[in-house]
Amino acid sequence: MQPFTTLNAIAAPFDQPNIDTNQLCPTRFNKVPRGPKYARVLFHDLRFNADGTEKDFILNREPYRHAGIIVADRNFGCGSSRESAVYALYEFGVRCVIAPSFGDIFANNCGKNGLLPVMLPTAVVDEIRLQLNAQTGATLAIDLVTQTVTDVNGATHRFEIHPVRRQCLLEGLDDVDRTRQYQGAIEAFEAEYKGVRRWLY
Amino acid sequence: MSRVWLAVTVRRGVLVSSRTLFEKIWSRHVIAEEDGEFLLYIDRALIHEGSSHAFDTLREQKRRLFRPRQVFAFNDHYVPTSGRSKGVNGIAVAEIRNMVLQLEANAKEHDITHFGIDHPQQGILHIVPPEQGITQPGLVMVGADSHTSTHGAFGTLSFGVGASEIMHVMATQTLWQRKPKTLRIQIEGELGFGVSAKDLILAIIARIGVGGGVGYVLEYAGSTVRAMSMEARMTVCNMTIEAGGRAGMMAPDETTYAYMAGRPYAPKGAALDEALAFWKTLPSDVDAQFDKTVELDASAIAPMVTWGTNPEQALPINAVVPDPRNAIDEVQRAEMISAISYMDLSPGMALSDIRIDRVFIGSCTNARIEDLRAAAAVAKLGKARVPAWVVPGSRSIQHQAEQEGLDKIFTAAGFEWREPGCSLCTALNGDQLQPGERCASTSNRNFKGRQGTGGRTHLMSPAMAAAAALNGHCTDVRTLIAKA
Numbered sequence: 001m002q003p004f005t006t007l008n009a010i011a012a013p014f015d016q017p018n019i020d021t022n023q024l025c026p027t028r029f030n031k032v033p034r035g036p037k038y039a040r041v042l043f044h045d046l047r048f049n050a051d052g053t054e055k056d057f058i059l060n061r062e063p064y065r066h067a068g069i070i071v072a073d074r075n076f077g078c079g080s081s082r083e084s085a086v087y088a089l090y091e092f093g094v095r096c097v098i099a100p101s102f103g104d105i106f107a108n109n110c111g112k113n114g115l116l117p118v119m120l121p122t123a124v125v126d127e128i129r130l131q132l133n134a135q136t137g138a139t140l141a142i143d144l145v146t147q148t149v150t151d152v153n154g155a156t157h158r159f160e161i162h163p164v165r166r167q168c169l170l171e172g173l174d175d176v177d178r179t180r181q182y183q184g185a186i187e188a189f190e191a192e193y194k195g196v197r198r199w200l201y
Numbered sequence: 202m203s204r205v206w207l208a209v210t211v212r213r214g215v216l217v218s219s220r221t222l223f224e225k226i227w228s229r230h231v232i233a234e235e236d237g238e239f240l241l242y243i244d245r246a247l248i249h250e251g252s253s254h255a256f257d258t259l260r261e262q263k264r265r266l267f268r269p270r271q272v273f274a275f276n277d278h279y280v281p282t283s284g285r286s287k288g289v290n291g292i293a294v295a296e297i298r299n300m301v302l303q304l305e306a307n308a309k310e311h312d313i314t315h316f317g318i319d320h321p322q323q324g325i326l327h328i329v330p331p332e333q334g335i336t337q338p339g340l341v342m343v344g345a346d347s348h349t350s351t352h353g354a355f356g357t358l359s360f361g362v363g364a365s366e367i368m369h370v371m372a373t374q375t376l377w378q379r380k381p382k383t384l385r386i387q388i389e390g391e392l393g394f395g396v397s398a399k400d401l402i403l404a405i406i407a408r409i410g411v412g413g414g415v416g417y418v419l420e421y422a423g424s425t426v427r428a429m430s431m432e433a434r435m436t437v438c439n440m441t442i443e444a445g446g447r448a449g450m451m452a453p454d455e456t457t458y459a460y461m462a463g464r465p466y467a468p469k470g471a472a473l474d475e476a477l478a479f480w481k482t483l484p485s486d487v488d489a490q491f492d493k494t495v496e497l498d499a500s501a502i503a504p505m506v507t508w509g510t511n512p513e514q515a516l517p518i519n520a521v522v523p524d525p526r527n528a529i530d531e532v533q534r535a536e537m538i539s540a541i542s543y544m545d546l547s548p549g550m551a552l553s554d555i556r557i558d559r560v561f562i563g564s565c566t567n568a569r570i571e572d573l574r575a576a577a578a579v580a581k582l583g584k585a586r587v588p589a590w591v592v593p594g595s596r597s598i599q600h601q602a603e604q605e606g607l608d609k610i611f612t613a614a615g616f617e618w619r620e621p622g623c624s625l626c627t628a629l630n631g632d633q634l635q636p637g638e639r640c641a642s643t644s645n646r647n648f649k650g651r652q653g654t655g656g657r658t659h660l661m662s663p664a665m666a667a668a669a670a671l672n673g674h675c676t677d678v679r680t681l682i683a684k685a
Contacts, residue, residue, distance in 0.1 A: 016539065017532055018411055018511050022648040027627055030251050031300050045650050050636075073532060075412035078445060078511075079648060081347040083254060083363035101415055104447050105347060105361055112365035162379060163236045175365075176264065179373045182233050182240055186375055189232045189242055199468035199476050200244065200337070201270075 002114040003172035007095050007142040009068025012058055013132040019072060020079035021106060025088045027080070038084065038091035059092070063137040067092075071129050071140075072099040074122065077106025086113045096142050098149065100125050111165050114172065116142065118149060118159045127151070144170055219486035221383050222450055223418045226358045226483070230341045238377050245335060246272045246370045247326045247344035248313075250279045250300040254364035255345065256307045259371060266311045268374040273335060274308040274315040275326035276301050278629045282592050282619040288319050297630060311371075324595020324621045327351040327439065327565035331431070332597050334464030338453035338480040343370055348565050348645065350441040354434035355461075356453035356483050358418070361442065381447045382492040384417035388425040390500040395679035397575065398433035399567060399643065399662035401425070401497075402440040403505035403515045409495060411513045414446030417492070420485065421451050425499040431460040432571040439566045440645050443512040452484035506552050506675050507647045507660040509540035514647075515660065516552060518677045524548035543649055544657050545637075553675050555659065558638045560589035560670040561652070562616075562663050564626035567643035568594030572663040573602050576643075577610040579667035579678060582685040585615035586673035589666075590632075592624040616670065628653045641669035 029041045040048075047057045054060045059067065070076075070089070076099040077085060086109045089097070095115055100122040102110075110117045120128075131152035132138055141150040144166060148156045167173065179186075194201050220228075233240040248255070252274075259265075266272060279300040284291040289305075292298035301318055308315035316323050322333065327348050330336040338356035343349060347361035362376070370376050386405060392398075406413075419441050426434065434451050441449030458477065461467045468476040503517035514537075516523070522541060525548065528534035541548065546555065562568070562576050573593060591611050593599040599621055602608055608618040625632045626644035634640055634656025643666050644651075647658040659675060668678040 015532070016536055018536065020511065020646075020648045022646070022651050026650055026654065027629055030629070031253070031296060033257065034254060045654055050654075075415065075445060078411055079347065079442075079646060081345065081361040081363050082251070083365060086363070101412055103445065104415060105363055108366060109363035112363070162238060164238045164377070174262075175369050175377055176262070176372050179240065179369065179375055179377070182375075185232050185240075186242070186373065190374075193242065197479075199472035200340075 001112070001172040001174060004095060004114055004116050004144055004169040006144065007068060008139055009095065010063050010066050010137055011069035011071050011132050011140045012064045012067040013129040014058070014070055014072040015129060017073035018075045018078055021077055021082050021085035021103070022079055024077065024085035025082060030082055030084050032084070034087050036091055038087040039093070041084070042088035042092040068095050069140050069142070070094055070097045071125060071132060072097060073125070074100045076102050078103035081105045083109045083113070086110055086115055090115055098125060098128065111169060112175070114169065116144060116169060118142065120149065120157055120159055124157050219488045219490070221485040221489045221491060222356060222420055222452055222483055223358060223383055224489070226339055226341060227380065229339070232375060238379055240375050241341055241378050243343055243370050243374055243376055244271065244340040245342045246367065247330060247342065247346070247349060248272060248274050248367060249277055249326050249345060250304045252345040252364065252367055253300065253303050253307070255368035255371065258364070258368045264372045266313070266371050269312040270314070271374060272313045272371060273330065274304055274313045275329060276304055276316065276318045276323060277325045278623045278627055280318050280323070280622040281630055282622050282624045282632060285318070285620045294631060320596070322595065322597055324597065325565045325568065325623055327435070328569065328594035328598070331355065331435065332464065332595060334461055334467030337461065337467065337476070338457060339483055343367065343376060347442040348439050350446065350449045351435050351439040351565060353438040353441070353448050353450040354431060355457055356451060356480070358448055358450065360448040381418045382416055384414060384419050384446070385491040385494045386419055386421045387494055387496045388421065388423040388499050389496070390425060390498050391428070392425065392499045392502060395664060395682060396502055396504055397662040397664060398429060398436040400502055400505045401499065402437045403507070403512065403660065404502045405497065406440065406444045406512045407505070407515045408497065409444055411443060411511050412445045414441065414444035417446055418448045418450060419444070419446040420491070421449060422485070426451055427454065429456070430571060431456060432569040435569065436566055440512065443645060453480050454484070504662060504665050504678055506665065507658070508544065508546060508552060509537070510543055510647055510649050511540075512645070512647060512660060514540055518552055518665070518675060520552055522546045522548050522550045522552065553677060555675045556639070557587060557641045557659065557669050557674060559587050559634070559640050560585070560666050561592070561625040561640055561642040561644065562590065562666050563592030563594065563624050564644035565594065565623070566645045567663050568592060568598065570598050570601050572643065573598065573607050574605070576663040576667040577607040579664050579671070579681065580614040580616055581610045582681065583614065583671035585670040587670060589616040589670035590619055590625065591616050592619045593621050595621050625652055641666045641675065
């Protein structure tokens with residue numbers, strides 16, 4: 001996994017709440033093997049007509065074609081567990097999504113793919129979107145080391161992230177390697193557990 | 202605000218707080234903890250064709266499955282729902298056929314129990330495990346699908362995960378999780394005539410919102426839940442994710458044990474006595490504390506229909522399309538305007554005036570035998586005016602329905618009796634809506650394009666969907682039955 005430390009990028013504001021993973025990656029693209037093809041999949045049905053020509057959509061406009069951050073409203077990434085929604089964001093170039101809340105599974109999926117989900121209070125996120133709507137193409141600075149977002153006006157907002165998730169993102173660590181250190185504990189657990197749940201195994 | 206309010210009792214000489222069903226299962230599966238992240242043991246994992254990304258990563262990293270006997274694979278999302286006698290060769294589109302074949306190959310390579318396209322018990326990954334007794338009280342189960350919450354109906358902790366996490370489970374049989382909070386949905390009273398579990402869960406989601414359960418495990422409790430069949434309980438738990446909940450759960454009871462009796466993977470004989478003794482310890486203690494409780498009166502719930510593009514945009518069938526001018530804030534107003542425009546409706550229009558183009562009765566939410574019986578009871582009152590599909594959730598359900606003559610009732614009423622799979626709920630196997638088509642559907646998601654690009658979905662119960670088929674528009678099934 002690509003480590004995430006700091007990011008300074010164009011931020012695209014999405015004002016509607018409850019953007020589901022079906023919008024991020026329409027279901028029929030789930031079978032696409034992971035790779036650069038996913039760049040075009042992101043918001044596909046909102047970005048492209050049936051003939052492949054572009055619709056008027058924020059990510060089809062300059063400078064948002066180069067957006068590295070999405071600032072959204074509440075419950076971003078709700079719905080289906082498809083990790084392809086994260087692949088689509090990642091391949092498009094998005095490395096961070098800021099929102100007041102996220103779909104649980106989506107937020108977990110982000111952290112496993114080098115994409116940082118930042119949760120900030122509604123009032124702060126609303127303010128950042130106001131700034132971005134007023135200044136097309138403005139950038140935000142994200143620092144995972146100090147856990148801060150610097151907004152368009154230069155104000156910094158501290159965000160919380162679980163220390164283990166933060167470490168994994170900073171170092172690009174894979175959970176499986178981390179879990180391997182517990183191999184002894186897992187096997188001891190199994191020996192005891194399977195002894196008292198014999199009907200299961 | 203520490204934990205002084207928790208009732209504390211002494212059990213076997215150890216101080217034990219009164220605990221919820223969730224807490225009992227969670228704590229029993231913790232192997233380790235790091236800064237509030239817990240390494241949980243996973244009893245059983247469920248995968249489907251879409252898990253191909255996880256297998257790709259396993260292959261890249263040269264990893265093997267740690268406990269292949271605890272992983273179960275299902276061909277469901279990509280299987281066709283007609284022409285199945287030809288097996289996989291009946292799938293004309295190479296990309297779709299390849300997804301079915303890939304799962305078969307991966308299951309074989311990794312020695313995973315596989316309910317493949319030609320398996321006599323093939324079906325949807327949230328329908329087959331309960332039928333087979335794979336789903337059992339007290340387990341932690343994960344699935345590569347958000348509707349894994351379904352299995353919570355048996356008193357399990359079950360939730361959906363993405364490709365990276367299912368890969369982790371396959372490689373280690375464990376998963377790192379933060380501990381969610383608990384939300385009890387307390388439902389009392391009897392559901393009225395013509396009102397089903399689907400109406401109940403749509404009413405719950407309308408009440409707490411699509412983000413209302415984020416960060417929580419939901420436990421559904423109360424007299425309404427205790428009176429429900431396992432099929433009805435599964436419908437409710439299934440749509441927990443539509444309220445944003447991590448998992449939905451219900452206490453196991455005699456209804457649960459009766460359903461499980463004799464199923465292939467369920468314990469029998471002395472093992473059953475041992476299992477029962479354990480299962481009976483699982484329900485939340487009477488004085489267990491939840492982080493939050495929401496109360497509902499089941500008798501006040503009417504048959505529900507969604508009018509918008511997410512499951513909280515649902516109203517009783519006798520209501521009208523809401524007016525965005527009455528939204529609580531600008532954000533909701535914009536969301537309503539967008540939904541009403543996509544759905545091509547207008548504010549103030551009666552929901553019962555919404556004309557539909559086709560009907561889908563099926564999915565992991567509503568394709569069990571009871572759902573088909575409820576739909577057939579309505580179907581036999583008339584003739585379908587629009588194309589109406591009935592897709593059973595599994596081969597076992599298909600055969601049972603055929604033994605009961607339900608297939609004959611459906612076909613006599615002009616409905617199409619098809620073969621088991623996810624079908625028009627996910628629109629991955631080629632079954633899909635055309636742009637602009639409007640579907641009365643018993644599935645779980647009405648997101649834009651969910652049933653096919655440009656398709657429009659109205660979620661409702663099986664009886665309501667059958668009523669919509671007979672009238673060609675959304676219909677109060679209670680009125681239709683009363684007239685008959």
